[in-house]
Amino acid sequence: MRRVVVLALEEVIPFELSLASRFLGAAVDADGRPLYSVITCSLDGRPVRTSADYAISVEHDASALAEADIVVIPAARTFTEFIDRSTLPPGVSEALAGLRSDTRIVGICIATFVLAAAGLLDGKTATTHWYHAARFQRAYPQVDVAPDVLFVDTGRVLTSAGAAAGIDLLLHLVRQDHGSAVANHVARRCVVQPQREGGQAQYVERPIPEHADAGTAATRAWALERLHDPLQLVDLARHAGMSRRTFTRRFRAEVGLSPAQWLIQQRLDLARHLLESSDLTIGRIAERTGFGSDVTLRQHLRAAIGVSPGAYRRTFRG
Structure with a gap:
């Protein structure tokens, strides 16, 4: 069982504060035993004011962090004021x-400001809420900001965009630790999508043209039924009834990824599912997912999660 400690700081936002307990706490093994132990602490063990009209009491102080396998820092209203260590x-x-x-550190939403001020993101890629991304980049030019994604996993430090993206990140943690079957079970229990498409670009406020082009959702659904085919940009654009340039622009605006990046992501998701749930050979899975060969599947899977198909299957099968 992994020990998770949530660090509540002053003006913490209640919704974000509850996420780790709700989502990691819902992860169980085949016998119903919890896979994570989640506790909450403040710096001094005293009650903490929230951004709402109430405070919360905790039973632990910061000494609990020393034994944590995962530390989660929820967003607080004042975090965007943290522009340097001082x-x-x-x-x-x-x-x-x-x-x-070896403790993994998770920053939800604008908790990225805390991690950067503490020097934990120097030279790394991170994300934060799109509304504060420009301010964050000005304050921390040494951090590579990815404003269009839902979360970033650099290994030890993980950051998410807005509050709901914290859910995506926590489900990613469960999937990484225990496989997609457990993560999907958590998502079903909490009535959320197991894995959302694209990034936060689709949620950025922007004026919508009065005569906007048709969306790409129907074409994405069409492509998901044909991942085994060697789909090209021209095929997707033709199905959507657009030029390749218009389709690419619309696709990126809606999903936050290029069509090619999105196809690879969907194929990898299907490949991981088949590795966990089927007896198909690696070569057959490569064919079923549109990678064509086991060599190509190996290259993409290793680039995405750092392991081979065989190692992934041994870890998460059954």
Whole structure:
């Protein structure tokens, strides 16, 4: 069982505060035993004001962080004011510096500001809520900001975009730790999508033209039924009734990815599902998912998650 500690700081947003307990707490094994133990702490163990009209009481102080396998920092209303280490509340940097080297750190929404101020994102890629992405990049030019994605996993430090993207990130953690079957079970229990398409670009406020082009959703659904085929951009654009340039522009605006990136993502998702749930050979799975050969499947899977198809199957099968 992995030990998860949620660090609640002043002005914490209640919705984000509840996510780890709700989603990681819903992950169980085949016998119904919890896969994560989730507790909440404050820096000094005292009650913490929320961004709503109430405070919360906790049973632990920051010493609980030393034994954590995963530390989750939910967003708080004041976090965008943290523009360098000196602006962090007393004790935050010390608490994060005392974590074990193998502890994974999850920042939800604008908690990215806390992680950057503590020096945990220097030279790394991260995301944050699109509304604050430009401010974040100005404050932390040493961090490579990816404003169009739902979450970023750099190995030890993981960051999400808005509040709902924190759900996507936590489901990603479950999927990474225990496979897609467990993650899908958590999603069903919590009545959310197991994996959302695209990035946060589709949620950015922008004026909608009065005579906008038709969307690409129907073509995406069509493509999902034909992942085994060697689909090309021209095939997708033809199905949507658009030029390739218009289709690519519309697709990226709606999904946050290029058509090619999206196809690879969908094929990898299907390949991982088949590796977990079927006895098909690696070569047959490569054919079924449109990669064509086991060599190509191996290359893409290793680039995406760092393991071979065989290693993935041994880890998550059954």
